[in-house]
Structures are given as C-alpha cells and as structure tokens.
Amino acid sequence: MKIAITGAAGQISYALIPLLLERFKFPIELSLIDLEEKVGQLRGLEMEIEDFCFPQVKKVASGSDEKTLFKGADVAIFLGAKPRGPGMERGDLITTNAATFYRQGKILADVANPNVKAIVVGNPANTNALMLIRGGEYRLKNQIQALMRLDQNRAKSALNLAAKQREEVFVFGNHSPTIFVHEATSEVTEFVRKRGAEVIKARGVSSQASAAKAIVDHLEDWMSKDERRYSAALYSEKNPYGVDEDLVFSFPYSNKKGILKLPLSQQEKEMLLITEDEMKKERQIACTILFSN
DSSP, X not given: OEEEEETTTSHHHHHHHHHHHHHOOSOEEEEEEOOGGGHHHHHHHHHHHHHHTOTTEEEEEEESOHHHHHTTOSEEEEOOSOOOOTTOOHHHHHHHHHHHHHHHHHHHHHHSOTTOEEEEOSSSHHHHHHHHHHHTTTTTTTSEEEOOHHHHHHHHHHHHHTTOOOSOOOEEBOSSTTOEETTOOHHHHHHHHHXXXXXXXXXXXXXXXXXXXXXHHHHHHXXXXXXXXXXXXXXXXXXXXXXXXXXXXXXXXXXXXXXXXOOOOHHHHHHHHHHHHHHHHHHHHHHHHHHHO
C-alpha cells in the first residue's frame, strides 16, 4: 500500500508515522511531501524511518514534486496547511489554503489510485476537503473525508472525565466552535468546542500527538473489513439530515453503510443549522478566492 503524506516535515507527521507503522503491519510505501525549502528536513525524516527498522516499510520517497509523489497513492493524508496560531481567524486559513487544496485535488484525481482514500487534517479541514473535491472535478467526492475523529475522541475524553462513558459518540458539523456532540450535555459540547484553542493557548501550537492518534484511529476504521461506526466529515450529497448537498460535513458514519440517520432533538436541529450556515460562508469565501485568482 502506498501512503502519501503532505506537510510531512511538520510535527503532526513526526508523531503520526511511528503510530501508523505500529498499527498497520501490511507492506507500505511512504511518499513524504512538503515545500521545496523543507526537502532537507524530509531527508532527515527518511533516515529516522530507516532507523525504525519496521519490516513492512518497503520504500520511502520524499520531495516537493506532488505529481510524482501522489502517483499511485492508495491513501493520501493531507497535513499540509497553514496552521492556526494564537488570535488567527478561520477566514485567514481559508484565504491561505483554498487554492492549494484545489490544485492538489486535480493532481490527486489525475495520478493517484482511482480508489484512493484521502483524509484532510489541515485546517479548516472541512472546507479544505471540499476544495480538494472540487479541484478533482468531483471525481473523488466519495473518497475524501476530513478528520473529525479528534473531536470524537475529545468528546469521549469529556465523558470519561465526567464518569459518563458511552460506547458510541458522534459529532456533527464543522471542525470549529460550532460543532456539537450528539445526545450530550452542553458542558460536553463546550469542552469539545474549546479544547483546540485551549491546547494552543497552553502549548503555543495546535494539537499534534492527539491529532496523529486520531488520524490512525480514523484510517483503521475506514479501512476495516468489519463494520465500524464513527464520526467523519464527508461529501454531504444525499444526506438524510437536509444539509446542503455541496459541503463536507461531519455525520455519524458507517464504513459499510454510509451516513447513519439518527434522531435529533429540537436543540440539535438548531445547532445543525448554525454549523451548516458557517460552512456555507466558508465555502463562499474559498470560492471567491479561487475565482478572483
């Protein structure tokens, strides 16, 4: 299996790759992609991967040539995006990242395995994933998901801290302060909404190790031969909740059955509209930037 990772010189990648190789034991080729000025760092990462001595690693390639490194990819993990820093608005991230993901979407659709599974992590992840889909002219619309597993894991953490463990936890909407946790108290939803900003305030950077763990959790569930139910942001076409059908929106999801239809309370329906409206506005900003260039 060939796994391509963008933003591979960053700290999430540094945390992700050992976890990925610990969890997945099948033969793996790694393509590490980043900006030209970070190629030296990528070579250092290559050397560390060699020194891991994981027997399933059959090949490692790195560089900035996306067409070459995405070619034949079975899995693509999009870490590469301008990270959110203290005081940065989401609009700033959209402005910076929309054109990049649109361009990469065309490359991915042209050269990757036609059955590629792509997961977008770089924020704003949902809108970046939509730009990836649009860049590929919707050819990969059902094969691109944005990471919501970190929010799901945070919701489980909040429930565990409150001694209210649950087998299944789902989050709806955008990876932003408008997200909400299904059938949870307002305290749990607020915990999830604020957690990312609190990590940035405490560490000065966004979540890294926990994000890496969430990526591996997501991929393991997505690729499992057994049915797995989890939260995933995916293309909203034909969704059962009445959400605009041209967004990448987090729903309860089964890797075998698709989007799951769960009953929503009146309050949850109202929160659904709020997070949907936010995502429509992000889409408008992203598309305006694309058409103005």
